[in-house]
Amino acid sequence: MDLVLRALIAFVFVLLLTRVVGRRELASLQPFDLILLVMIGDLVQQGVTQNDFSITGMLLVGSTIGLLAVLVSWTSFRFPRLRPVLDGEAVIVVQDGEPIQKNLDRNRLTLDELRAAARQEQIASLDDVQWAVLETSGRISFIPKERDA
Numbered sequence: 001m002d003l004v005l006r007a008l009i010a011f012v013f014v015l016l017l018t019r020v021v022g023r024r025e026l027a028s029l030q031p032f033d034l035i036l037l038v039m040i041g042d043l044v045q046q047g048v049t050q051n052d053f054s055i056t057g058m059l060l061v062g063s064t065i066g067l068l069a070v071l072v073s074w075t076s077f078r079f080p081r082l083r084p085v086l087d088g089e090a091v092i093v094v095q096d097g098e099p100i101q102k103n104l105d106r107n108r109l110t111l112d113e114l115r116a117a118a119r120q121e122q123i124a125s126l127d128d129v130q131w132a133v134l135e136t137s138g139r140i141s142f143i144p145k146e147r148d149a
Contacts, residue, residue: 003057006048007064014044015072019088087136094132097125097145107134118142 017040048061076086093103099111117140118126126132131143 003048003052003060004064006050007061008068010044010048011065011068014040090136091134092131093134093140094126094129094142097127097129099126103134109134114140 049057072086076083091103091107093100093107093109093114099114104111104114114132115126118124118129118132121142123129123142123144128144129142130145131141133141133143135141
C-alpha cells in the first residue's frame, strides 16, 4: 500500500509541476528542457519505488499511475468546470496582428518563438494574423486575416 500512496503523491506532484512549468510542445523542447524532464522522471521514480525492484512493486506503481491518468481524463470529461484546472485553457497571444505581451509573458513565450511558429505555418508576418492561440497542447494555432478581394 505504501507504493500506491507514493505513486499517488508523485502523480499529483508531476501534474502540478507540469501546470506550473507551462506548456511546451514536445517537438519544441530545448535540449535542457528534455534533460530536465528525464531528470524529473528519474527523481520521481526513486521517490516512488524507494529501491523496490520487485515485479509486484512495478505493477502496483504502473497501475496506480495509469489509473490516475484515466481518472484525471474522465474527471476532465465528466466535469467541464474542472477542465481549465486539469487541462488548462487556450490563450490568445495575437489579436489583429498585434501580440498580446501580457499573455506571452504569462506563458513565458518570446516574440521570436511566436514568429518562428508563424513561419512554420507559412505566415511571413504577424501582421497577417487575425488570431494566434496558444492551445493547451502547447501548439500555437494561427488564423489568418481575411484578405479583401
